[in-house]
Amino acid sequence: MKKAAIVMGSDSDLGKVRSAALTLKELGIPFEMRIISAHRTPAEAADFAQNAEKNGFGVLIAAAGKAAHLAGALAANTVLPVIGLPISSSTLDGLDALLSTVQMPSGMPVATVAIDGARNAALLAAQMLSLCDGELRERLRALREKNTQAVLEKDRKLQDELEKILEA
Numbered sequence: 001m002k003k004a005a006i007v008m009g010s011d012s013d014l015g016k017v018r019s020a021a022l023t024l025k026e027l028g029i030p031f032e033m034r035i036i037s038a039h040r041t042p043a044e045a046a047d048f049a050q051n052a053e054k055n056g057f058g059v060l061i062a063a064a065g066k067a068a069h070l071a072g073a074l075a076a077n078t079v080l081p082v083i084g085l086p087i088s089s090s091t092l093d094g095l096d097a098l099l100s101t102v103q104m105p106s107g108m109p110v111a112t113v114a115i116d117g118a119r120n121a122a123l124l125a126a127q128m129l130s131l132c133d134g135e136l137r138e139r140l141r142a143l144r145e146k147n148t149q150a151v152l153e154k155d156r157k158l159q160d161e162l163e164k165i166l167e168a
């Protein structure tokens with residue numbers, strides 16, 4: 001199976017990115033996690049993206065806050081799919097990162113998830129990798145079913161609670 005990359009702009013992003021790593025692990029997807037900055041280590045960012053395909057990656061997740069150009073900088077240097085994960089790390093609460101990540105010029109796509117949407121970034125990466133991996137597709141289906149059952153169970157509990165509230 002191809003690997004996923006989780007690249008973040010700073011170590012300060014880790015707390016909001018960790019659930020992406022846990023989700024990839026849960027789905028049995030090999031991955032690497034790196035701190036690479038579009039602004040502070042631009043040469044490394046370009047080098048990482050240019051060599052990502054050769055190094056066995058199938059998809060890149062780029063997490064960054066503030067003027068978040070990491071996803072775009074990676075996308076500019078590879079034809080692998082890049083998922084942008086805007087991080088809330090500023091006084092603008094991530095809106096800056098969202099707009100910097102999502103507003104890519106035509107010809108250079110970045111698939112952007114919600115602010116701090118690390119789990120969805122990992123799930124989307126998994127769905128992309130699963131195009132060439134039937135077993136991974138089955139694991140994704142099983143996870144969806146588990147989530148469905150969890151919500152149905154919450155609804156059942158809500159009905160019980162409601163009955164008690166209305167009886168009181």
Ligand code: RP5
Pocket residue numbers: 008009010011012013037063064065066067087089
């Ligand atoms: C961005 O600036 C990083 O992705 C991080 O979200 C933010 C702040 O970085 P630090 O100043 O905490 O290293 O590039």
